[in-house]
Amino acid sequence: MSIPTLNRREWLQSLFYGPAALFSLEAFSAKRCDALAAIGPNDNIKVTRIETFVLTNSWVFVKISTDAGVTGWGEMLKDDAKACAAGALEVSDYLVGKDPRRVAFHWQAIHRGAFYRGGPIKTAISSGIDQALWDITGKCYGVPVHKLLGGPTRDRCRVYGTVSEKTGVNAMKVGPRGSRVPFKYVEGPKMVEEVTERFAALRAKFGKEVDIGIDFHGAVQPPTASLLIKALEPYHPFFFEEVVQALNVDVMAELAKKTHIPLATGERIFTKWGFREILEKRAALILQPDVCYAGGITELKIIAGMAEAYYSPIAPHNPQGPCSLAASLQLAASIPNFLIQERGDNEHPDLLAKPLPPVTGGHRPLLTDPGLGITIDEDKLKAQVGEPKPYRAAYDTDDGSVVDW
């Protein structure tokens, strides 16, 4: 077949849809062109549109469209959902008309183009857009993102979530529950013993074969955290997570020095600059950056490199949807120091057109489809668009004062 006047994209389209396709490019649906996958590396491609979707469960999705019909998806922070969705649309002025494949360049431009930088909302906006741009880039080249980042660095990714014989998942996480959450600045022996007894019962139930992390959720005050850490140590938690709020890293670092069990944190830390302080002060060993608001795949790859220099592993935070999980798994498959994926056994059938490769032996197989490696079902997603959850406040049951949750 002679194709001297056709570029690779046009030639592929002609193979799939016949010569008429060459004269009706705009008529192709995004879904059909995504299925077409690779365009030539030298073909031009431009961003044409950014759209955002806020779901009733507060998950926020961003979709980036291109003039090649290839689309990319990403996710953002679920707090301040409407602000994140609106903020991502403001990036249109910069991004529309540009080549989406200059992902690291765009990260720099979006981050440094803002006079007021960082923080959860700004970084969530750049995170969601970054995921979508990586998704597009992988689809353009016909490879999963981890291959663009030098991977795969492993054959499969260990996950934690629901312990199960069927999936082989043998790692889980719990909170410090007793008859209530230990909110008080200094909890007495009754509360400390309740939390310890519950954890001890779990250890007895699951034995030594199951790794059990415990997440204080930043809701525990430093003196109580110190008491609980000491009491729980004999039952060998996998890690202590967010033992206190991460706003004063020195306090967390003091607690880290008092225990031989690894501390974990990161879901409320943003960008490489936030994680620099955690690493330098040894405030936590296990880093849990969130790909939806620590800066996207581009930034998490850098954070992982910084962590590697401190012998720190990465366990990506993931309380959200399929883009969050897929982007985290693409990162996991491209770094050497991945530990385990939070909620890596979630399947998201209510948002995906194609099931994820099933978890077996406690591990999720690599996502090998181009881009993030998932196919969002836009009809299913749009059916869930609506008002996000309202702000949540928690109160002490004894005196009604506001507490962390």
Ligand SMILES: [Mg+2]
């Ligand atoms: Mg947590």
